[in-house]
Amino acid sequence: MLNNKSILVTGGTGSFGKAFIRTVLKRYPDIKRLVVYSRDELKQFEMQQIFPRSEYSALRYFLGDVRDEARLRRALEGIDIVIHAAALKQVPAAEYNPFECIKTNVLGAQNLIEACIDSQVERVVALSTDKAAAPINLYGATKLCSDKLFVAANNIKGSRDMRFSVVRYGNVMGSRGSVIPFFLDRKDTGTLPITDPRMTRFNISLQDGVEMVLWSIENAQGGEVLVPKIPSYRIGDVASAIAPEAEQKVIGIRPGEKIHEEMITASDSFNTVDIGNYYAILPVSGDLSIDQYCEQNGGKPVEPGFAYDSGSNPDFLSVEQLRSLIEEHVIGKTID
Numbered sequence: 001m002l003n004n005k006s007i008l009v010t011g012g013t014g015s016f017g018k019a020f021i022r023t024v025l026k027r028y029p030d031i032k033r034l035v036v037y038s039r040d041e042l043k044q045f046e047m048q049q050i051f052p053r054s055e056y057s058a059l060r061y062f063l064g065d066v067r068d069e070a071r072l073r074r075a076l077e078g079i080d081i082v083i084h085a086a087a088l089k090q091v092p093a094a095e096y097n098p099f100e101c102i103k104t105n106v107l108g109a110q111n112l113i114e115a116c117i118d119s120q121v122e123r124v125v126a127l128s129t130d131k132a133a134a135p136i137n138l139y140g141a142t143k144l145c146s147d148k149l150f151v152a153a154n155n156i157k158g159s160r161d162m163r164f165s166v167v168r169y170g171n172v173m174g175s176r177g178s179v180i181p182f183f184l185d186r187k188d189t190g191t192l193p194i195t196d197p198r199m200t201r202f203n204i205s206l207q208d209g210v211e212m213v214l215w216s217i218e219n220a221q222g223g224e225v226l227v228p229k230i231p232s233y234r235i236g237d238v239a240s241a242i243a244p245e246a247e248q249k250v251i252g253i254r255p256g257e258k259i260h261e262e263m264i265t266a267s268d269s270f271n272t273v274d275i276g277n278y279y280a281i282l283p284v285s286g287d288l289s290i291d292q293y294c295e296q297n298g299g300k301p302v303e304p305g306f307a308y309d310s311g312s313n314p315d316f317l318s319v320e321q322l323r324s325l326i327e328e329h330v331i332g333k334t335i336d
Contacts, residue, residue, distance in 0.1 A: 163222030
């Protein structure tokens, strides 16, 4: 699928970018070019120690910001596939510095779209977040706006053979700043702070996120927001899995935080299709009809009023399953 192709990853030095690049280099030895596009020179230097050009001749390290459209255009020369993972995503920082978040997550998305169309890229897959579904904080609102921009980009591509799609998933297990590393750091204190005992979250491993993006490169029709079917967990069960003897102290929900993660709202149900391992939220306008999409992908429309959130999800991880997954995916290799 990717052999003899040139790929650019925005935000390529982030946790997803590193995992995606590691997977592509291992799985596709004949990749033509793999461009790491990011603004942090230190992270690029550190990444080059793991993936040096002397061993991986297809790799390129390109300093640049998605806010800089001219730099994007230069980086996109000869690129076939773009994975857009660059974003400002810290919720409190976005609330305090709102327009900085807008510049990167919204204006940066449009810069990339314009540059991709002019560069005649074949496929674009943008990473989204559960916080873009019925957003209650600025970060989620900017990602919803970004999602809409990438979906609508299919309306302005003209006769070009291009597809813009979005993948949306929840918390990545073990990502920096997330609850599991937080609990692991404090498991020996005897007390773990719990925001709310009712709180639930979706769970996905970093590698599963990479596999979903690879699947979407090959299979996405263009214009859909793809959502994976993944299990949920209760926040108290995570604490029990990590430190079963610790006291769980309820501290209250934080501003901008939800009790349950949402990835598909009831309002989206009228244009959402079940395609097996994923749901596809289709655009409300454009040429991508539900009937046509179901015929091409072997799917079926969801019931009107259907919603997909971590609280009503029928698939929940047990304490034992959580402990096993934490040992496999997190302990000793917390994601940067």
